[in-house]
Amino acid sequence: MxxxxxxxxxxxxxxxxxxxxxxxxxxxxxxxxxxxxxxxxxxxxxxxxxxxxxxxxxxxxxxxxxxxxxxxxxxxxxxxxxxxxxxxxxxxxxxxxxxxxxxxxxxxxxxxxxxxxxxxxxxxxxxxxxxxxxxxxxxxxxxxxxxxxxxxxxxxxxxxxxxxxxxxxxxxxxxxxxxxxxxxxxxxxxxxxxxxxxxxxxxxxxxxxxxxxxxxxxxxxxxxxxxxxxxxxxxxxxxxxxxxxxxxxxxxxxxxxxxxxxxxxxxxxxxxxxxxxxxxxxxxxxxAPPMPSTPPPAPAPPPRKRRLGPVMGAVAGVLVLATLAVIGVQLLGDKDGDDSKQAGGDRPAAQPSDSGSGSASPGSDEVSLTTLAPAAKSEYAWFDVGKGTLNNQRYDTALVSAGPYKICDGSAAYDLGGGWKTLSMVAGVDDSSTYPTARMKVTVDGSSVWAGELRIMSPKPLSLDVANGRRLEISYEDPGNKCGLGPLTLGAPTLRK
Structure with missing residues (x-):
């Protein structure tokens, strides 16, 4: 035409x-x-x-x-x-x-x-x-x-x-x-x-x-x-x-x-x-604060230790117990009984699902893993409570990988206290990541219950058998070893009886 x-x-x-x-x-x-x-x-x-x-x-x-x-x-x-x-x-x-x-x-x-x-x-x-x-x-x-x-x-x-x-x-x-x-x-x-x-x-x-x-x-x-x-x-x-x-x-x-x-x-x-x-x-x-045209490089971390030695592990355990004891005294001394006060400024001091030892109390049929403070975490990267997006699905309750340096690998451990049967969540590489894959492993009392690769835009719904386990550990690593792993998101992680 x-x-x-x-x-x-x-x-x-x-x-x-x-x-x-x-x-x-x-x-x-x-x-x-x-x-x-x-x-x-x-x-x-x-x-x-x-x-x-x-x-x-x-x-x-x-x-x-x-x-x-x-x-x-x-x-x-x-x-x-x-x-x-x-x-x-x-x-x-x-x-x-x-x-x-x-x-x-x-x-x-x-x-x-x-x-x-x-x-x-x-x-x-x-x-x-x-x-x-x-x-x-x-x-x-x-x-x-x-x-x-x-x-x-x-x-x-x-x-x-x-x-x-x-x-x-x-x-x-x-x-x-x-x-x-x-x-x-x-x-x-x-x-x-x-x-x-x-x-x-x-x-x-x-x-x-x-x-x-x-x-x-x-x-x-x-x-x-x-x-x-x-x-x-x-x-x-x-x-x-x-x-x-x-x-x-x-x-x-x-x-x-x-x-x-x-x-x-x-x-x-x-x-x-x-x-x-x-x-x-x-x-x-x-x-608005100015944004530099080139973001400043992250400070170089000191040599990483993937696992604490026996002596340092014992010291860390003493410090955790001492901290929990102080928190317990503060809670007992609170005349108002206000559950909304913050312990250490990070999370509510008293949650229905938290016991005085920092483990999950099986007093209810289910509890979010985000309500538990990590009993231990790796030195440079771990999980924090946050929000994430997996394959365009927004999770307002999630555990998200975090740390002060570019992420190569990380882990966090949680004391479950026994009494739980399953841990369900949707795990994946967050949509905002510039790296497409990550490897993750979940263990209960030292035994692996899930290990595999996660890919961006392809999250995995997981239902894991935790069978009265007392110690849960979630670890992850960048398979390319480029120390640039993007956010890893565990959407709606829930413990159930």
Missing amino acids: RSIGRGGEAVIHLAEIDLAGGVEPVVVKVLDSRQTITAEEFRRISQKWNEQAELLRFVHRPGVVGVREHFEGAPIHRPGESADVTGRSLVLVMNHVDGLDLRDWRAERDLSLPADRREIMRTLEQLADVLDWLHSGKATPSGRQVIHGDLSPGNVMVDAHGQATLVDFGLSKLTADHQTAEIWFTPGYAAPEVFDGKRTPGTDRYAFGAIAYFLLSGQSPPAVPGLLADAIAALPQIAVLDGERRARIAALCSADPEQRPLSLTAWVQDVREAVVSVPRDVRDVRD
């Missing part, structure tokens, strides 16, 4: 297909060999084009444009002029998405309006969900990851119903070895590794962060990749957050792919509260 745009060295047309007595609109993308590429490059790109187009025909879900057909044929020509054309063209036929591209769609939104802020975050949530799905391998029967490779506002369409759809799955990412770099990526949305011809799920995540910056600011992201993380941290909605949270959000656009969070859905949840919950006009970024 007519030309509607250009992407890279391809021309995009709106066309119609005669179907069942009517016509249906489609989009046709054409790469013409008469353009700047050589015959050898055309053959190489043709092979990749065909392979990727066949792969995309397996992908069926809202949020991803459907691929109808691909073929090699004559260049586009007027009727009756086929004898005069030379060369060959690659043709990709896709479903037509009737709507606005993200750039035009954003121009109609006002971030000062709560309804428009919610719309923007809803669009980011849709894109995050579909990208996580494509990267997970669930989109193809073989479990193969699907990468967009050239994510930008021009490659996202939003229809009248608010459905965001990724389009232009085709040429750009398939030609990373083609050396016309200024054509094959969109400035401001390309991760640093794209300049070396690398396209991975991490490059899509970086580009997603650039899209988020565009939607939240209305401005194009910095063309220099190293500046984007700082630009996101300086957004009015983000700048008022505490330094740790700003750094976590800005990490999505880190120059180092290993530092980028693996779950875009969890990242959007982190941002949503800042953007939607508090009106923009009541924020004053002048009161």
Whole structure:
């Protein structure tokens, strides 16, 4: 029907297909060999084009444009002029998405309006969900990851119903070895590794962060990749957050792919509260503490000891007993009997499930493991009571790995006091982690009741036999030994009779 745009060295047309007595609109993308590429490059790109187009025909879900057909044929020509054309063209036929591209769609939104802020975050949530799905391998029967490779506002369409759809799955990412770099990526949305011809799920995540910056600011992201993380941290909605949270959000656009969070859905949840919950006009970024462009390195820990020796173990035991005795005296001397007072400032001094010895009292049918203070924990990493997210499921009651240094491994032990039969929980690597796996082991009175590997976005529901055990120990380690294990979350850990 007519030309509607250009992407890279391809021309995009709106066309119609005669179907069942009517016509249906489609989009046709054409790469013409008469353009700047050589015959050898055309053959190489043709092979990749065909392979990727066949792969995309397996992908069926809202949020991803459907691929109808691909073929090699004559260049586009007027009727009756086929004898005069030379060369060959690659043709990709896709479903037509009737709507606005993200750039035009954003121009109609006002971030000062709560309804428009919610719309923007809803669009980011849709894109995050579909990208996580494509990267997970669930989109193809073989479990193969699907990468967009050239994510930008021009490659996202939003229809009248608010459905965001990724389009232009085709040429750009398939030609990373083609050396016309200024054509094959969109400035401001390309991760640093794209300049070396690398396209991975991490490059899509970086580009997603650039899209988020565009939607939240209305401005194009910095063309220099190293500046984007700082630009996101300086957004009015983000700048008022505490330094740790700003750094976590800005990490999505880190120059180092290993530092980028693996779950875009969890990242959007982190941002949503800042953007939607508090009106923009009541924020004053002048009161926000500055965030350094490069986070300071963590202090180097002294040599780690994985296990306490017999003498140190005895000393530690004496200290624990002495501390518990002091707490007991304080509780007995409390004339008001106020159960809400804090013991050591960490947790309620008296819980229905806690006994004076720090072990779980089997006075009720079930109790959360989070109500027990660890009887022992490793020197540099352990579990703290906190909140976590596993495969987009939020757990407000959880044990979360913690410690003052980059985590290599950790453990915590709990005195159960006997009388319990099962420990149930959902265990996994938190969605916010930049590392995909962890190994965990659970022992009761020195005997293993569960050991295995945990993977991000694939939490394991566990029901473990603790059979009147008195000592529970949970340990974990980074299988890559990079000392960079992300949060390990034990969601809703519950002891039952």
